[in-house]
Amino acid sequence: MKAPIIEIFSSFQGEGLLIGERQxxxxxxGCNLNCNYCDTNDSKFxxxxxxMTSGEVSKIVKKLITPDCKSISFTGGEPSLYPEFISEVSQNFDLNIMLETNGTLPENINLIERLDMVSLxxxxxxxFDxxxxxxxxxxxxxxxNLLIAKSINVYCKVVILPSTKIKSFKEVVEKLSQNISNKSNLKIIIQPSSPLGEWKDINSKLFEFSEVxxxxxxxxTIPQIHKILDIE
Known part of the structure; x- marks a missing residue:
């Protein structure tokens, strides 16, 4: 099986619940969306x-494994475009499998055979423009709801921009609350867009978003730490 790969590398996770962990x-x-804040524009296409074949990817991953690395993150672009490929690579490793996804392809996500954590x-x-x-x-x-039903560890990440309005943000959060089957264990990560220097009065805004x-x-509330550390 083959898929288009931008890069394979080892680094610290810079976002979400596994921030600071080696992956x-x-x-x-390839991506099915066109977000205007995307910081990996080359991966859209x-x-x-x-x-690369799943075997070629697995060979590179094996060479990158270090004692402090406990997981593989499939990211993009949109990795859920390639569910069978992810399953093929994952079966070669005992490492935890993480998916970083926009969540808009539930049928594809359901096809991935093993997932330990999902950042959605x-x-x-x-x-969007x-x-x-x-x-x-x-x-x-x-x-x-699919991931929660399968007892997969999932959390949501919401990127906020300097232009994000508290009213529209609140509407989305309320809808999310109303439509999730079991929200007791679901955590939301607010991620201010980088660079932080583009923000004015960022502190007061972040407190307001968090309260909502x-x-x-x-x-x-967690910024992109890899941007602060200036690593990939």
Whole structure:
């Protein structure tokens, strides 16, 4: 089986619940969305990647394993475009398997045979130029409920921009609360977009966003640490 790969590398996880942990990252090329804040624009297009077999990817991953590395992160682009490929690579390792996804392809996510953790992005209207497609949010909800039903450790990440309005943010969080089958163990990570220097009055805004989420979910606010450390 083959898939377009942008890069395979070892680094510290810079986002979410596993922040600071050493991981091996497999970054796929190709994405079904076009978010305006994307910091890996080259990974949006399949032609940007190198076509590789699952065996070739597994061979590189094996060479990158170090004693402090406990997991593989499949990222992109949108890795859930390649569920069978992820399953083939994963079966070669005892490491934990993490998926970083936009959550808009629930049927594909369901095909991945083994997942230990999922970081699922919740998209906001401000993330897109033009009219927001409501099916994006509906599919994210489907993916979340699917993963929760399968007892897979999943958390949501919401990227906020300097232009993000508290009203639209609150509406999305409320809808999320109303449509999740079991929200007791679901955590929301608020991630301010990088670079932080583009923000004005960031502190007061972050407290306000956190208070909104805290009405419904456990919440943490975590910037992109790998950008601060200036690592990949």
């Amino acid at each position: 091996i990252f497999v970054r796929f090329a 399949t032609e940007s990647g190198k076509t 992005d919740i998209k906001l209207p401000e993330h 033009g009219e927001f497609d409501e099916s994006i949010f509906q599919n994210e909800i489907k993916s979340l 989420v805290g009405q419904y979910f456990d919440v943490s």
